[in-house]
Amino acid sequence: MKGLVKILFVTALLASFPILGFSQCKGFTKKTCLPILEPYLYNGQLNSAVLSEGDVAELLLTFYGGQEYRVLVCSQDLIGKVEFKLLDTDRNEIFYNKEHDYTTNWDFNANSTQQLIIQVLVPQGETKTDIANSGCVSIVVGFKEKYD
Template identity: 60%
Template sequence: YSQKRFVKNKCLPVLKPFVYNGQLNSANLAEGDIAELLLTFCGGQNYRILICSPEVLGNVEFKLFDTNKNLIFSNKDHDYINYWDFTSNTTQQLVVRVKVPKQEDSGDIKQSGYVSILVGFKE
């Protein structure tokens, strides 16, 4: 329940003015974890990909690749911004890779939390 409330209150407002596509992809990730998700985007459509995570996880890195593993976008090059807007020129599948950084001063206790990937589109 608290994850849904977090998404509703903290994530969905960041998608605006894009319309949420209704698919919530979330995983409980800890420091150093990497997760990948394959998503389909329709040609001629404007999109926003949003990576939403609790602050305790730090600067969560996300990268977007095509299916040939060519890097399209990395938020590491953009001060770890948590979203990216783009137009899909063709209908295509893209891989979103999310990486939670390791905390230098966490000791034996690993921080963890739900990381959500949301997609919005413009009508």
């Protein structure tokens, strides 16, 4: 009986991981990321997930010609410096934050409307541990309206 209880306890613990992950992200974007977006207007769509070392996440979005955009990738400190790239749909690199001291935000503007991909990568830590660090990562996009 003791063994059964042990198994059930471990199963319950494992089953609770999604909830723990979910809680990890709750409120994170609003509190930590949105203030950095100003004076750009948040596009209003939440893109956050719990990522671990080596994980990649992507955001597909349309950049309208003539508008200005700010991309912000914000993450919890425990996963270290997060890399992000802006790619076109042929996966050509347009921008890589690693070449700019791992900046967390960058502004973009385009002459013409196009589909672009924001790719986020959580690098592997230098020291290998049994449990990979994981944390909340949010990709936030803001735009600036232009008046003629």
